[in-house]
Amino acid sequence: MxxxxxxxxxxxxxxxxxxxxxxxxxxxxxxxxxxxxxxxxxxxxxxxxxxxxxxxxxxxxxxxxxxxxxxxxxxxxxxxxxxxxxxxxxxxxxxxxxxxxxxxxxxxxxxxxxxxxxxxxxxxxxxxxxxxxxxxxxxxxxxxxxxxxxxxxxxxxxxxxxxxxxLGFPPPDVEREVVAREAGVDPSTADILVRLANTIRNLDGSPLREVASTRMLILTAGLVAEGLNLRSAVQAAMVLVLSDDADVVRALGELVDAVLPRA
CATH class of the missing domain: 3.40.50.300 (P-loop containing nucleotide triphosphate hydrolases)
Structure with a gap:
C-alpha cells in the first residue's frame, strides 16, 4: 500500500x-x-x-x-x-x-x-x-x-x-549517505562501515556466499544508533551473519581489526 x-x-x-x-x-x-x-x-x-x-x-x-x-x-x-x-x-x-x-x-x-x-x-x-x-x-x-x-x-x-x-551496491559516497540517513548515524560512522563493506566485497578468493550488503550496513549502523559500540555492532550484524565457519569468522575479525579505529 x-x-x-x-x-x-x-x-x-x-x-x-x-x-x-x-x-x-x-x-x-x-x-x-x-x-x-x-x-x-x-x-x-x-x-x-x-x-x-x-x-x-x-x-x-x-x-x-x-x-x-x-x-x-x-x-x-x-x-x-x-x-x-x-x-x-x-x-x-x-x-x-x-x-x-x-x-x-x-x-x-x-x-x-x-x-x-x-x-x-x-x-x-x-x-x-x-x-x-x-x-x-x-x-x-x-x-x-x-x-x-x-x-x-x-x-x-x-x-x-x-x-x-x-542494480548493484551504490558507490561509496552514495552508500555513506544512505547508511547515515536510514540508520540515523553520523557520517564518520557510515564512512567506516562502507569502507569495511567494500573491503569484504573486494576480498580475493572469498569463501563467502554473500558479501556485506547495504541492508546489512544499515542494520549495523542502527545498533550503533541505539548506543552499541561500533565493534560489537559489526560483530553482531556483519561478521556473525556472514558466516558460521569458525575460520572465516576469525579471518573476518582480523579484517575488522584492520579497518575499524582502535579504541
Missing amino acids: LTLQAPFYRAVNDEVEVFHAAARRGAPVLLKGPTGCGKTRFVEAMAHELGRDLITVAGHEDMTSADLVGRFLLKGGETVWVDGPLTRAVREGAIFYLDEVVEARQDTTVVIHPLADHRRELPVDRLGITLPAAEGFQLVISYNPGYQSVLKSLKESTRQRFIAIE
Whole structure:
C-alpha cells in the first residue's frame, strides 16, 4: 500500500528514468542485483512516485499458482472465491512485485506470462474467466543472478518479456549517505562501515556466499544508533551473519581489526 512518507531511494544511474518509461508503457520490469542492494526499496520508491498501490509477494519453493491467483475457501459453511495478491493487483491497477522469482517453481511463474506481454490479461481458470489488467497495473519481478543454477534460473521465455534494470551496491559516497540517513548515524560512522563493506566485497578468493550488503550496513549502523559500540555492532550484524565457519569468522575479525579505529 502507499505510504504517506516517500521511501528514500538515491538513484545511481538511469534506473528511475527507465522504470518511469516502462510504467508509462505498462511494460513489465525485471530487477537484477545482489541481496540487500535496494531492489525492494527501489520498487517502493517508484510506486510512491507514480501514486500506485504496491502489492509484494516473496517467491518460495512451495508457492503455487493458487497462491498468486486465488482459491475457493470455506467461510461460514459456504464456498467462496478469494482473490490472490496477483489477481487483486490486476483488478485494482496496482504494481505487483514478485521478489526473488527464481525461488518459485517454474510452473507457477508461467502464470505471469499473459500479463507480461501484449495481452496484459490474467486467466483465472477456476472461475472460467480472463481478467484484463486495469489501468496502472504493472508487473515487477526480481532475482539475484549470483544464486542462479541449473535448477534455479529464469526461463528465457520469461526473461524476454521484461525490461531489465540492473542494480548493484551504490558507490561509496552514495552508500555513506544512505547508511547515515536510514540508520540515523553520523557520517564518520557510515564512512567506516562502507569502507569495511567494500573491503569484504573486494576480498580475493572469498569463501563467502554473500558479501556485506547495504541492508546489512544499515542494520549495523542502527545498533550503533541505539548506543552499541561500533565493534560489537559489526560483530553482531556483519561478521556473525556472514558466516558460521569458525575460520572465516576469525579471518573476518582480523579484517575488522584492520579497518575499524582502535579504541
